[in-house]
Amino acid sequence: MRSPLSPVLSINGLIKDVGPLSSMDGRMLRVVSGVSLSAGRGQVTALLGANGAGKTTTLECAQGLQKRSGGSISLLGQDPATAGAELRSRVGVMLQDGGLPPSARPVPLLRHIAGLYAHPWPVDDLIQRLGIDTFSRTTVRRLSGGQKQRLALAAALVGRPEVLFLDEPSAGLDPQSRQLVFELIGELRDAGMGIILTTHLMDDAQRLADYVYIIDGGRNVAEGTVQELLQRGPAVDAGADHVRTLTFDAKPGLDLSGVLPADVVVLEERAGSYTATGTLTPRHLAMLAEWWAAHDVMPAAMSLQARSLEDVFLDISGKDIR
Ligand SMILES: Nc1ncnc2c1ncn2[C@@H]1O[C@H](COP(=O)(O)OP(=O)(O)OP(=O)(O)O)[C@@H](O)[C@H]1O
Numbered sequence: 001m002r003s004p005l006s007p008v009l010s011i012n013g014l015i016k017d018v019g020p021l022s023s024m025d026g027r028m029l030r031v032v033s034g035v036s037l038s039a040g041r042g043q044v045t046a047l048l049g050a051n052g053a054g055k056t057t058t059l060e061c062a063q064g065l066q067k068r069s070g071g072s073i074s075l076l077g078q079d080p081a082t083a084g085a086e087l088r089s090r091v092g093v094m095l096q097d098g099g100l101p102p103s104a105r106p107v108p109l110l111r112h113i114a115g116l117y118a119h120p121w122p123v124d125d126l127i128q129r130l131g132i133d134t135f136s137r138t139t140v141r142r143l144s145g146g147q148k149q150r151l152a153l154a155a156a157l158v159g160r161p162e163v164l165f166l167d168e169p170s171a172g173l174d175p176q177s178r179q180l181v182f183e184l185i186g187e188l189r190d191a192g193m194g195i196i197l198t199t200h201l202m203d204d205a206q207r208l209a210d211y212v213y214i215i216d217g218g219r220n221v222a223e224g225t226v227q228e229l230l231q232r233g234p235a236v237d238a239g240a241d242h243v244r245t246l247t248f249d250a251k252p253g254l255d256l257s258g259v260l261p262a263d264v265v266v267l268e269e270r271a272g273s274y275t276a277t278g279t280l281t282p283r284h285l286a287m288l289a290e291w292w293a294a295h296d297v298m299p300a301a302m303s304l305q306a307r308s309l310e311d312v313f314l315d316i317s318g319k320d321i322r
Pocket of ligand 1: 018019021029031049050051052053054055056057058198200
């Protein structure tokens with residue numbers, strides 16, 4: 001386990017048993033079997049794992065929402081199982097099901113929560129940043145999944161937490177909202193917040209995380225930066241027909257349609273960051289370079305990857321569905 005310079009969360013050998021379960025003849029079920037991790041200030045730490053891996057249970061124990069059966073947890077230097085309101089006021093939590101009162105309307109709800117804090121984030125700013133003004137008159141129960149998700153994020157942020165927990169932050173978000181939420185997460189990280197998120201989406205981890213813990217069957221199975229994890233596993237034969245992704249940064253809004261054959265998928269993943277994915281050959285690279293030369297485009301950064309985090313994840317945790 002790595003040791004960040006300024007940890008906001010350290011978990012050591014977490015055990016969580018649930019039950020007794022009638023489906024198991026009254027026995028207990030161990031759903032987390034010794035997970036250890038640490039998360040730093042000013043970093044996004046991702047817990048990546050398949051459905052049922054134990055991610056939510058781990059984070060709920062870390063937040064003090066579930067009682068652990070064993071191991072130790074330190075959140076901002078305190079044990080969340082015994083800490084009081086002072087610790088809770090320094091921690092923001094966005095849960096998978098939102099946990100918001102169904103009959104509340106977004107703006108009064110946010111103003112109410114802001115009233116509980118001495119130095120809240122200006123509510124109007126949050127409303128504007130997360131596009132909440134477009135559904136401000138709708139009650140929580142009638143909001144779409146993505147709207148609920150954005151409101152839950154605003155509610156988690158309104159107290160200006162030092163640590164932010166996000167359970168599946170991009171669930172239900174359309175591409176525009178996802179972009180908005182990802183940009184905000186990046187800004188919060190740069191401002192020094194410690195952000196811990198769970199996801200089963202490799203793409204989220206690849207785009208957001210400074211450090212990734214892969215959890216499977218309630219245990220740690222791998223960890224590292226995305227780059228470190230991508231270097232794991234079987235070396236890719238440089239000459240073989242592998243699907244590769246070329247990533248490059250250049251000025252936003254380039255119209256790359258028709259530059260490469262249709263079997264290579266070219267996307268502007270976010271403003272000014274492009275990917276070309278397919279069975280790339282040197283000829284494809286030359287076509288792209290010719291287009292750059294003709295349009296006076298000089299990429300600011302460029303990389304070619306033969307494996308995705310998804311490949312690494314499937315290598316480590318197997319291909320069986322959970
Ligand atoms: N109270 C409980 N009773 C029975 N099983 C439980 C209980 N709580 C958790 N589990 C089981 O423990 C496992 C871990 O659940 P958890 O919600 O932590 O997984 P997860 O990694 O967050 O999954 P997902 O990505 O689907 O949200 C699952 O198999 C779940 O069914």
